Amino acid sequence: MAFKTRFYSLFVPHRDMGLQLLALYLLLIIPVLIAIFIFDQVAGQQIQLEVKASDLSLARAIAKEADYRILSALESVRALSEYQVVRIADRQGMETVFSIFSTTRADINLVYRLDVRGFMFYHYPVGPGSTVGTDFSFRNYFTAAQDSNTPLISEGRISPTTNQAVATAVMPIRNKDGKFDGVVATNIRLESLSATLREILAEHTPEEGFEIFIIDHVGQVIAHPVSARLLIHVEDMMPGLSQPALRGVSESKTMADPSGKLYLATYAPVPSAGWSVIIRRPEQAAFSQQILYHRISLGAIGTFTVIGLMFWLVLSRRVIYPLEKLAGISRKIGENEPIEPLDRKFLERASRRLDQMGKLITSLLRMERSIAERMHEQAVLLETSQAVVSSLDSQVVLNRILEQVERLMKVEKVALVALDEKSGVFRVRASRGLSSNYTGQMTIQPDEPLSVTMRAIRVGEPVQVSDTETDPTFSAQRPRARAENYRSLLAVPLKTQYTPPSALLVYRPDPHEYSENEIKLVASFANHATMAIENAALFTRSDMRLTEQTRRIEALIQSMQDGLILGDLRGNVVYANRRISELAALTPGELRGTPVTRVMARILSRAGDHDPARARVESALYEKNPAQVEFVVTMGGHNIALRLQTFDVNDTRGVSIGQGLILQDVTTDREVDRMKSSLISTVSHELRTPLAAIKGYATTLLADDVEWDRNSQREFLQIISSESDRLSELVNNLLDLSRIEAGSLKLQYTECDVTELVTHAARRGHLQPSNQFNMQIAPDIATIWADQLRMETILRNLIENAVKYAGNDAKIWVRVVRSGGNVVFRVIDNGPGITAEKSLLIFQPFHRLDESLSRASSGAGLGLAISQGFVRAHGGDIWVEPSESGACFAFSIPIKAD
């Protein structure tokens, strides 16, 4: 396709309209010209042929005539030769014969008889200049006749006898034995041929330029309308003609005379004499018609060319040039380039034309103006949208938008009215050119029926008052309009979504009907204003949300029990939370920018063994990889186990932006760890104590070196047995404890006698003989619905505990009272008591009040935990009651109605 186009364009430069038109013109005109040319050629040839043919036929006709004459002359002389009188040369006889002959033949002016020697014997008429006796034997024809038996004709010559141009027809005369005996001859008056020619010539106009003549076989002109030309050699008249003309054929030929003038020469032979009839005429005259036609053709071609030229000229001046110009200008308009003054002048001139071109240019100019206007509008709109995004301060943006409206609409008063959500009325949010009095006082109720603004907002379409003075709906506001000096008003509603409804108002001092375009323009400003307002509102909202979120995260981090430090790449604190402040005893302000190592050093200064800890911490800080170090610090008299974790802080691209440190309070974890190992050692201790007694007595009995008496043996075995029971109970307690921990303890509820419960518990509570035990049970509590064995264990553990801690001489009380829906048991001793702090921890499994004490009190750790588990399993609670001296453990069991 491309190739085709290129190929095509090679021949038809269709990009240039002028050339295209020229090509079209040539396409139309060339066949016409060719036709004319062909016609010219063909017609010319035809005319030539016709001319030649007519000349030829004329020549032939003349030749025939001449031939006839000669033949008749020859026949005459032959006939004469037959005459006896002629043969014998009888003068008298010959006179008769010859006179008769002469009268019949007007063209013959002399008949004569030459004798055998060639002497004139007789001639008729006998004229004054008689040549009788004159020797004519020198004559060619005489010589020729001597050898001939037939008549022959001589060349043209001037007869000496008649003094006229003649040609002689000669007949040899032979006697009986055929011997030559002179000739009889007649002189044919060539004048008569010439007269014939003259007659023929008279039929043609002199303009035709005909010249007809006859030449004899030697080339002399023997007949010519002009006598003076007779006997002139034809070569003198037309060189080179004699030879073809005497060849014996008839044809036409263009030849030049000695002066160079061109002639059409036509010749036809006269066969009897070997002569030739020649018609010649100047070519111009001969071909005058052809030349005429030719001229007409040339004229036509010339005319076409000139017309074409004129047409093209006019076309290019009037159409193509303006079109090209227009194309250039419209390109400039399209590309928003300025139009040069010359072009501008051209446009103005051309636009005055009344034809289509004029109209085209006029509309182009109109288009240019409207494009320029649009461009201007677009530029202003673009500026406006740039203004919208240039600032997030909606007031700034709105002012800028109003400024643009002012500029583009060429007005001086514009305002943006928006709903004030607090007061519920519409107020001016931004304005230009309006008096502060007007903007300050303007409040519009949303339901005001006649307000232009409200109508626009309600309908969602622009509303205009083209003349405030005549618009009936505006009568109420008219005084205000007069005061503010405006006559027309346009209100365009803003299509807000997230912000209160608003409208853009444009005021004009003159009555003005806003066109659809103008309204559209204002509407697009209104859209920009909407965008600005909403952008700002959304930004404010998202900013608030971000702030809120940041604050929440900040609060979260600040409230963390763990310390958090973010250090920058130089190792200075960027952020640290409250816990770090507390640990390092630095205010947040002091923390910021302080080297992380210094902060850590301050924290480490609280560590007891601070030297090794510091070394470990420092190596963790300098370590690139995340590290973990644990150390213990003392704060407010408490030991706090801290675990320092360092980690790389990377941004979203994975590039390190600093180091993070978390100081985790692992005191509880360590406590749990400690408790776990404590559990093991406690259990181990609890189990080993009875085991030690069992093994001890068993090995005592087994020892070979001592023989024990029977009583001792029994005693030892008794101890082994009771210690085994103790061991078994211990294992049961441990199992119960694990059930409590797992929540799978099942109680066996029975009706229990409270007094019996306490008595049994006290009996099994390792009361020492020196202990004093008191039991006080409220009278209204005889029985309780509970698991008897578990209740006994609870009480026994508490009593045992009291014995252990209060010592062998302690006094122990058990009091049971009803309190609300519960039965409350209290086990009180007069021992050292329990501090308030420890009373909270005491029920944790394996918690030991005092390392030394607890170690001394076997089962103490487990006992309370088991008691608590059993109490809770009953749905009750256990606690330590503050007491002035000694300890008071209390627990409640809900009274269950059956």
Add this chain to the structure above:
Amino acid sequence: MNTLPTVLVVDDERPLRDFVRRNLDVRGFHTLTAANGMEALAAFETQHIDLVILDIMMPHLDGLETTRRIRQTSTVPIIILTALGEEEDKIKAFDLGADDYLTKPFGIGELLGRIKAVLRRARWAETVPDQETIARGEIVADLVRHQVMVRGALIDLTPTEFNLLVYLMKNTGKVLPHRMILQHVWGPEYGGEAEYLRVYMGKLRQKVEQDPLHPRYIQTERGVGYRFDG
């Protein structure tokens, strides 16, 4: 010493206390008992005691504290009894000056063996030696007075520590395997208690070496035993 050795048995668990007392009584020891550390200290102050058997876990002053207090005034041999079989507890006990250690439960034979060995070591310390002093480097041991001078200063050593140091000094330059040291210093019943050595060697280094972390005299032959370099 031809008189019966007096043994103080301290335990808060009466069955155990009775078991030890009755076994010692029947084997010719003079036995005193106490139920806790306080009672034990009271008995120690008022009577001549040749050996203390102490339970660690007792109310009101436990065995370790009791050991510490006894060691402030006396080098009397102390055997610790405990239900906790943990290394840490043993080391703590040795650190505080205990001579031996028994984990509950134990058989009577075991206890008697330990008692005899401890008393024997105590007695060695009292016998008259072949030579009066041994000097190695800056350490001079007076075998008669049971005193050791290090860099001219007198240092405090328990009988077991003294015996161990003298045994090492007498075998200067030799590599002494754990078992050999234990059997020579503690007695033939011993042999597997390598941790005793670790504790005692540590204590000796603290007392005689200038830099205990880089000892000059008491060298550890890892996995084998120890060597004393003069």
